[in-house]
Amino acid sequence: MSGKVAVVTGSNKGIGLAIVRALCKQFQGDVYLTARDVGRGQAAAESLASEGLKANFHQLDINNLNSITAAAAFFKEKYGGVDILIHNAGIAFKVADTTPFAVQAEVTLETNFFAARDVLTHFLPLIKRGGANTEPHLKK
Structure with a gap:
């Protein structure tokens, strides 16, 4: 297992x-x-690399439970858990979208609530004790 993640x-x-x-x-x-x-x-990781920044990439589809469990297993195996988790994934329909409201509501809830719950269910147990608030992870 290697350092902080x-x-x-x-x-x-x-x-x-x-x-x-x-x-x-x-x-x-x-x-x-x-x-x-x-x-x-x-492509996003390569774009950051062109700026001189190193970001690793791992596939994670929050609407796919197998993808969530595979990602959680990867971080547990490689790092023994996660130091910082920022759950940013979500969707929003554009104002001009013609998809019926009931469908928009269902899709939005499936992704922004139920999928978020699934991600947190599998990742929160991996959060390492202490985290970024108590250890010097950030450069001064």
Whole structure:
């Protein structure tokens, strides 16, 4: 098992990618960018590498329980758990989307509530005691 690790779900673009970028600059440990789509996740990690930042990539589709359990098992095996978990993955329909409201509501709840619950159910037991608030993980 190796050192400290930070994991950010849904981080191949937007706020999640910005969080990974900041962690790469400040966190003293390995930083993992996760995405459901392998190609987009790897492209995001390569984009950070072109900025001189090192982010590792691990596939994680929060709507797929097998993907969640595989990712949790990976971090438990490689790091003995997780020091920082930032659950950023989620969805939002655009205002102009014509998908019926009932479908939007169902899909939104499935991802933003039930899938989030599944991620936390499998990852919270892996959070290492102490975490970032009590140990010097961040660069000064």
